[in-house]
Amino acid sequence: MTAPAAPPALQGASAPPRSNGELVFAEPWEGRAFGLALALHEAGAFTWKEFSTELAGSIARWERAHPADEEYSYYRCWLEALESLLEDRGIVDRAVTLDRAVHLRERPAGHDHRHDHHHDHGG
Amino acid sequence: MAIQTRTEESFTPAMRTEALEDILTERGLVDPKVLAGLIKNFEENVGPMNGARVVARAWVDPEFRARLLADATAASAELGYKGAQGECIVALENTDRVHHVVVCTLCSCYPWPLLGLPPGWYKDPAYRARVVREPRTVLAEFGLTLGAGVEVRVWDSTAEVRYLVLPQRPAGTEGLTEEELAALVTRDAMVGIASVAAPRR
Numbered sequence: 001m002t003a004p005a006a007p008p009a010l011q012g013a014s015a016p017p018r019s020n021g022e023l024v025f026a027e028p029w030e031g032r033a034f035g036l037a038l039a040l041h042e043a044g045a046f047t048w049k050e051f052s053t054e055l056a057g058s059i060a061r062w063e064r065a066h067p068a069d070e071e072y073s074y075y076r077c078w079l080e081a082l083e084s085l086l087e088d089r090g091i092v093d094r095a096v097t098l099d100r101a102v103h104l105r106e107r108p109a110g111h112d113h114r115h116d117h118h119h120d121h122g123g
Numbered sequence: 124m125a126i127q128t129r130t131e132e133s134f135t136p137a138m139r140t141e142a143l144e145d146i147l148t149e150r151g152l153v154d155p156k157v158l159a160g161l162i163k164n165f166e167e168n169v170g171p172m173n174g175a176r177v178v179a180r181a182w183v184d185p186e187f188r189a190r191l192l193a194d195a196t197a198a199s200a201e202l203g204y205k206g207a208q209g210e211c212i213v214a215l216e217n218t219d220r221v222h223h224v225v226v227c228t229l230c231s232c233y234p235w236p237l238l239g240l241p242p243g244w245y246k247d248p249a250y251r252a253r254v255v256r257e258p259r260t261v262l263a264e265f266g267l268t269l270g271a272g273v274e275v276r277v278w279d280s281t282a283e284v285r286y287l288v289l290p291q292r293p294a295g296t297e298g299l300t301e302e303e304l305a306a307l308v309t310r311d312a313m314v315g316i317a318s319v320a321a322p323r324r
Contacts, residue, residue, distance in 0.1 A: 024165055024166045024239070024240050025162075025166065027137065028137070029135075029136055029137035029140040029141070031162045031165075031166065032140045032141070032144055032158075032162070033136070033140045033143075034162065034165070034240075035158045035159075035161045035162040036140070036143060036144055036147060036153060036158065038161050038207060039153045039154070039157055039158050039161055040147070040152065040153060041207070042157075042161075042207070043152065043153070045152065048207070048208070048282055049282040049283065052229075052230055052232060052281075052282035053282070055230045055231075056229035056230040059229070059230055059248075060229070063248055072247065072248055073136075074231065074243075074246040075136065076136050079136050079139060079140060079143075082143070083139070083143065086143075091152070092143065092146055092147065096146060097139060097142045097143050097146060098134070098139075098142070100142035100143075100145055100146055101134045101138050101139055101141075101142035103142075104138065104141060104142055104145065105134070105138060
Protein backbone atom coordinates (compact mmCIF):
# COMPACT_ATOMS: atom_id res chain seq x y z
CA MET A 1 0.00 0.00 0.00
CA THR A 2 1.45 3.37 -1.01
CA ALA A 3 1.59 6.18 1.48
CA PRO A 4 -1.16 8.73 1.01
CA ALA A 5 -0.33 12.39 0.53
CA ALA A 6 -1.67 13.23 3.96
CA PRO A 7 -2.73 11.02 6.83
CA PRO A 8 -6.25 9.83 5.99
CA ALA A 9 -7.35 10.55 9.56
CA LEU A 10 -6.78 14.23 8.89
CA GLN A 11 -9.01 14.22 5.84
CA GLY A 12 -11.85 12.14 7.21
CA ALA A 13 -15.10 12.96 8.86
CA SER A 14 -13.27 13.80 12.06
CA ALA A 15 -10.72 16.18 10.60
CA PRO A 16 -9.42 18.99 12.82
CA PRO A 17 -11.77 21.91 13.53
CA ARG A 18 -11.59 24.62 10.88
CA SER A 19 -10.08 22.30 8.27
CA ASN A 20 -13.38 20.42 8.11
CA GLY A 21 -15.26 23.70 7.84
CA GLU A 22 -16.69 23.54 11.32
CA LEU A 23 -16.71 26.72 13.38
CA VAL A 24 -15.82 26.03 16.98
CA PHE A 25 -17.00 29.48 18.03
CA ALA A 26 -19.75 31.27 16.14
CA GLU A 27 -18.42 34.70 17.14
CA PRO A 28 -14.99 35.82 18.38
CA TRP A 29 -16.29 36.84 21.82
CA GLU A 30 -17.41 33.25 22.44
CA GLY A 31 -13.83 32.09 22.06
CA ARG A 32 -12.62 34.89 24.34
CA ALA A 33 -15.19 34.03 27.03
CA PHE A 34 -14.30 30.35 26.74
CA GLY A 35 -10.57 31.07 26.94
CA LEU A 36 -10.92 33.43 29.92
CA ALA A 37 -12.70 30.77 31.99
CA LEU A 38 -10.16 28.11 31.06
CA ALA A 39 -7.18 30.40 31.64
CA LEU A 40 -8.49 31.45 35.07
CA HIS A 41 -9.14 27.83 35.98
CA GLU A 42 -5.64 26.82 34.89
CA ALA A 43 -4.23 29.70 36.95
CA GLY A 44 -6.02 28.28 39.99
CA ALA A 45 -8.79 30.87 40.35
CA PHE A 46 -11.43 28.12 40.65
CA THR A 47 -11.86 24.40 40.13
CA TRP A 48 -13.60 23.18 37.00
CA LYS A 49 -16.34 21.66 39.10
CA GLU A 50 -17.03 25.08 40.59
CA PHE A 51 -17.25 26.59 37.14
CA SER A 52 -19.43 23.86 35.68
CA THR A 53 -21.80 24.06 38.66
CA GLU A 54 -22.12 27.79 38.01
CA LEU A 55 -22.62 27.12 34.29
CA ALA A 56 -25.31 24.52 34.96
CA GLY A 57 -27.07 27.05 37.22
CA SER A 58 -26.85 29.74 34.58
CA ILE A 59 -28.28 27.41 31.90
CA ALA A 60 -31.07 26.28 34.22
CA ARG A 61 -32.00 29.90 34.96
CA TRP A 62 -32.17 30.64 31.25
CA GLU A 63 -34.31 27.58 30.62
CA ARG A 64 -36.73 28.61 33.38
CA ALA A 65 -36.94 32.23 32.33
CA HIS A 66 -37.21 31.97 28.57
CA PRO A 67 -39.86 30.61 26.27
CA ALA A 68 -38.86 27.54 24.34
CA ASP A 69 -38.95 29.39 21.04
CA GLU A 70 -36.39 32.01 22.06
CA GLU A 71 -32.96 31.35 20.70
CA TYR A 72 -30.63 29.74 23.17
CA SER A 73 -27.09 31.04 23.48
CA TYR A 74 -24.79 28.65 25.26
CA TYR A 75 -21.93 31.13 25.48
CA ARG A 76 -24.20 33.83 26.90
CA CYS A 77 -24.85 31.41 29.76
CA TRP A 78 -21.13 30.70 29.90
CA LEU A 79 -20.29 34.42 30.23
CA GLU A 80 -23.01 34.87 32.84
CA ALA A 81 -21.54 31.97 34.84
CA LEU A 82 -18.04 33.41 34.61
CA GLU A 83 -19.16 36.88 35.74
CA SER A 84 -21.13 35.37 38.59
CA LEU A 85 -18.29 33.14 39.81
CA LEU A 86 -15.76 35.99 39.64
CA GLU A 87 -18.08 38.21 41.66
CA ASP A 88 -18.74 35.49 44.26
CA ARG A 89 -15.00 35.00 44.64
CA GLY A 90 -14.41 38.71 45.09
CA ILE A 91 -12.16 38.67 42.01
CA VAL A 92 -14.10 41.06 39.76
CA ASP A 93 -17.36 42.78 40.70
CA ARG A 94 -19.97 43.01 37.96
CA ALA A 95 -20.18 46.73 38.61
CA VAL A 96 -16.49 47.06 37.78
CA THR A 97 -16.98 45.14 34.54
CA LEU A 98 -19.91 47.37 33.60
CA ASP A 99 -17.90 50.50 34.39
CA ARG A 100 -15.19 49.21 32.10
CA ALA A 101 -17.73 48.37 29.41
CA VAL A 102 -19.05 51.94 29.59
CA HIS A 103 -15.49 53.22 29.33
CA LEU A 104 -14.77 51.02 26.32
CA ARG A 105 -18.03 52.02 24.65
CA GLU A 106 -17.28 55.69 25.08
CA ARG A 107 -13.79 55.57 23.69
CA PRO A 108 -13.40 57.54 20.48
CA ALA A 109 -14.42 55.71 17.36
CA GLY A 110 -11.50 54.02 15.68
CA HIS A 111 -9.48 53.93 18.87
CA ASP A 112 -8.59 50.49 20.05
CA HIS A 113 -7.18 50.37 23.55
CA ARG A 114 -5.63 46.97 22.97
CA HIS A 115 -3.13 48.13 20.38
CA ASP A 116 -3.11 44.65 18.92
CA HIS A 117 -5.42 45.28 16.03
CA HIS A 118 -4.25 44.56 12.55
CA HIS A 119 -4.79 47.26 10.02
CA ASP A 120 -4.65 46.35 6.43
CA HIS A 121 -2.39 49.01 5.01
CA GLY A 122 -2.81 47.70 1.54
CA GLY A 123 -0.05 47.10 -0.97
CA MET B 124 -34.69 57.91 27.44
CA ALA B 125 -31.77 60.20 28.04
CA ILE B 126 -30.31 58.21 30.89
CA GLN B 127 -28.06 55.47 29.75
CA THR B 128 -28.71 52.27 31.65
CA ARG B 129 -25.84 50.46 33.23
CA THR B 130 -27.10 46.93 33.34
CA GLU B 131 -25.84 43.77 31.71
CA GLU B 132 -28.67 44.02 29.22
CA SER B 133 -27.41 47.31 27.86
CA PHE B 134 -24.21 45.66 26.66
CA THR B 135 -23.71 42.93 24.14
CA PRO B 136 -21.93 39.81 25.38
CA ALA B 137 -19.02 40.84 23.17
CA MET B 138 -18.70 44.15 25.06
CA ARG B 139 -18.97 42.46 28.46
CA THR B 140 -16.35 39.90 27.47
CA GLU B 141 -14.00 42.60 26.22
CA ALA B 142 -14.43 44.56 29.45
CA LEU B 143 -13.78 41.46 31.56
CA GLU B 144 -10.73 40.53 29.52
CA ASP B 145 -9.44 44.08 29.83
CA ILE B 146 -9.69 43.99 33.64
CA LEU B 147 -8.30 40.49 34.03
CA THR B 148 -5.27 41.12 31.84
CA GLU B 149 -4.65 44.53 33.44
CA ARG B 150 -4.58 42.87 36.86
CA GLY B 151 -2.27 40.14 35.65
CA LEU B 152 -4.83 37.40 36.31
CA VAL B 153 -4.85 36.32 32.68
CA ASP B 154 -1.85 36.34 30.37
CA PRO B 155 -2.97 37.46 26.90
CA LYS B 156 -0.48 35.08 25.26
CA VAL B 157 -1.79 32.13 27.27
CA LEU B 158 -5.35 33.14 26.43
CA ALA B 159 -4.62 33.39 22.71
CA GLY B 160 -2.88 30.01 22.79
CA LEU B 161 -5.78 28.30 24.53
CA ILE B 162 -8.32 29.63 22.04
CA LYS B 163 -6.18 28.78 19.01
CA ASN B 164 -5.59 25.28 20.32
CA PHE B 165 -9.30 24.51 20.57
CA GLU B 166 -10.07 26.23 17.26
CA GLU B 167 -7.40 24.44 15.29
CA ASN B 168 -5.84 21.45 17.01
CA VAL B 169 -8.06 19.64 19.46
CA GLY B 170 -10.91 17.80 17.84
CA PRO B 171 -12.55 14.45 17.20
CA MET B 172 -9.58 13.19 15.18
CA ASN B 173 -7.93 12.52 18.53
CA GLY B 174 -10.75 10.27 19.68
CA ALA B 175 -10.87 8.66 16.25
CA ARG B 176 -7.24 7.60 16.60
CA VAL B 177 -7.98 6.13 20.04
CA VAL B 178 -10.92 4.17 18.61
CA ALA B 179 -8.90 2.90 15.64
CA ARG B 180 -6.10 1.77 17.94
CA ALA B 181 -8.62 -0.10 20.10
CA TRP B 182 -9.99 -1.83 16.99
CA VAL B 183 -6.60 -3.12 15.87
CA ASP B 184 -4.92 -3.74 19.22
CA PRO B 185 -6.87 -5.93 21.69
CA GLU B 186 -4.49 -5.13 24.53
CA PHE B 187 -4.94 -1.39 24.00
CA ARG B 188 -8.69 -1.95 23.84
CA ALA B 189 -8.57 -3.70 27.22
CA ARG B 190 -6.55 -0.84 28.70
CA LEU B 191 -8.96 1.71 27.19
CA LEU B 192 -11.98 0.01 28.71
CA ALA B 193 -10.20 -0.28 32.07
CA ASP B 194 -8.94 3.33 32.18
CA ALA B 195 -9.64 5.53 29.18
CA THR B 196 -7.75 8.49 30.64
CA ALA B 197 -4.51 6.52 30.90
CA ALA B 198 -4.99 4.76 27.55
CA SER B 199 -5.65 8.09 25.78
CA ALA B 200 -2.56 9.58 27.39
CA GLU B 201 -0.52 6.78 25.77
CA LEU B 202 -1.37 8.43 22.45
CA GLY B 203 -0.63 11.87 23.86
CA TYR B 204 -4.22 12.97 24.44
CA LYS B 205 -4.65 14.50 27.86
CA GLY B 206 -5.48 17.82 29.47
CA ALA B 207 -8.42 19.87 30.66
CA GLN B 208 -11.68 17.93 30.89
CA GLY B 209 -9.87 14.67 30.25
CA GLU B 210 -9.02 13.90 33.86
CA CYS B 211 -11.52 11.06 34.15
CA ILE B 212 -12.72 9.56 30.88
CA VAL B 213 -14.70 6.34 30.76
CA ALA B 214 -14.91 4.38 27.51
CA LEU B 215 -18.24 2.68 26.73
CA GLU B 216 -18.08 -0.20 24.28
CA ASN B 217 -20.96 -0.66 21.86
CA THR B 218 -21.88 -4.26 21.05
CA ASP B 219 -24.60 -6.07 19.12
CA ARG B 220 -26.74 -5.91 22.26
CA VAL B 221 -25.89 -2.60 23.91
CA HIS B 222 -25.69 0.87 22.41
CA HIS B 223 -24.35 3.75 24.48
CA VAL B 224 -25.22 7.41 24.00
CA VAL B 225 -23.79 10.34 25.93
CA VAL B 226 -25.36 13.58 27.13
CA CYS B 227 -24.71 16.25 29.73
CA THR B 228 -28.14 17.07 31.09
CA LEU B 229 -26.99 20.04 33.18
CA CYS B 230 -24.57 21.81 30.90
CA SER B 231 -22.11 20.49 28.31
CA CYS B 232 -19.49 18.28 29.96
CA TYR B 233 -17.54 16.53 27.20
CA PRO B 234 -14.14 14.80 26.81
CA TRP B 235 -12.26 17.76 25.33
CA PRO B 236 -8.86 16.11 24.74
CA LEU B 237 -10.50 13.41 22.61
CA LEU B 238 -13.38 15.23 20.91
CA GLY B 239 -12.59 18.94 21.19
CA LEU B 240 -15.45 21.25 22.14
CA PRO B 241 -19.00 19.93 21.79
CA PRO B 242 -21.13 20.66 18.72
CA GLY B 243 -24.21 22.86 18.95
CA TRP B 244 -26.72 20.02 19.15
CA TYR B 245 -24.94 18.54 22.19
CA LYS B 246 -25.40 21.83 24.07
CA ASP B 247 -28.99 22.28 22.91
CA PRO B 248 -31.68 22.18 25.63
CA ALA B 249 -33.84 19.88 23.48
CA TYR B 250 -31.16 17.21 23.06
CA ARG B 251 -30.20 17.38 26.73
CA ALA B 252 -33.77 16.87 27.88
CA ARG B 253 -35.08 14.51 25.23
CA VAL B 254 -32.29 11.96 24.82
CA VAL B 255 -32.88 10.89 28.41
CA ARG B 256 -36.66 10.57 28.03
CA GLU B 257 -36.87 9.10 24.54
CA PRO B 258 -33.41 8.02 23.38
CA ARG B 259 -34.62 5.78 20.55
CA THR B 260 -36.69 8.57 19.04
CA VAL B 261 -33.83 11.05 19.28
CA LEU B 262 -31.38 8.56 17.77
CA ALA B 263 -33.81 7.84 14.94
CA GLU B 264 -34.05 11.59 14.26
CA PHE B 265 -30.26 11.59 13.93
CA GLY B 266 -30.63 8.73 11.45
CA LEU B 267 -29.68 5.86 13.72
CA THR B 268 -32.38 3.22 14.01
CA LEU B 269 -31.61 0.47 16.48
CA GLY B 270 -33.19 -2.97 16.54
CA ALA B 271 -35.61 -3.86 19.32
CA GLY B 272 -33.05 -6.31 20.67
CA VAL B 273 -30.49 -3.56 21.31
CA GLU B 274 -30.52 -2.02 24.75
CA VAL B 275 -29.89 1.74 24.76
CA ARG B 276 -27.94 3.14 27.69
CA VAL B 277 -27.81 6.91 28.20
CA TRP B 278 -24.88 8.28 30.17
CA ASP B 279 -25.03 11.66 31.86
CA SER B 280 -21.64 13.40 31.90
CA THR B 281 -20.51 15.45 34.85
CA ALA B 282 -17.65 17.75 35.70
CA GLU B 283 -15.89 14.66 37.09
CA VAL B 284 -16.64 11.93 34.54
CA ARG B 285 -16.65 12.24 30.75
CA TYR B 286 -17.51 9.47 28.32
CA LEU B 287 -16.19 8.22 25.00
CA VAL B 288 -18.28 5.72 23.07
CA LEU B 289 -16.19 2.98 21.45
CA PRO B 290 -18.25 2.27 18.33
CA GLN B 291 -18.41 -1.12 16.66
CA ARG B 292 -15.90 -1.65 13.88
CA PRO B 293 -17.80 -1.90 10.62
CA ALA B 294 -17.73 -5.16 8.67
CA GLY B 295 -15.53 -5.25 5.60
CA THR B 296 -12.73 -3.17 7.08
CA GLU B 297 -10.34 -6.05 7.76
CA GLY B 298 -7.82 -4.84 5.19
CA LEU B 299 -7.66 -1.22 6.36
CA THR B 300 -4.73 0.30 8.18
CA GLU B 301 -5.14 1.95 11.57
CA GLU B 302 -5.02 5.39 9.95
CA GLU B 303 -7.62 4.44 7.36
CA LEU B 304 -9.84 3.14 10.14
CA ALA B 305 -9.43 6.38 12.10
CA ALA B 306 -10.67 8.30 9.06
CA LEU B 307 -13.96 6.40 9.24
CA VAL B 308 -14.67 7.29 12.86
CA THR B 309 -16.90 10.33 13.32
CA ARG B 310 -17.50 12.54 16.33
CA ASP B 311 -21.16 11.56 16.26
CA ALA B 312 -20.23 7.88 16.55
CA MET B 313 -18.05 8.64 19.58
CA VAL B 314 -20.95 10.42 21.30
CA GLY B 315 -23.27 7.56 20.34
CA ILE B 316 -25.72 9.21 17.95
CA ALA B 317 -24.35 7.40 14.91
CA SER B 318 -22.63 4.19 13.99
CA VAL B 319 -19.45 3.94 11.94
CA ALA B 320 -20.15 3.20 8.31
CA ALA B 321 -17.91 1.00 6.19
CA PRO B 322 -16.00 2.88 3.51
CA ARG B 323 -17.75 3.25 0.17
CA ARG B 324 -16.12 1.14 -2.50
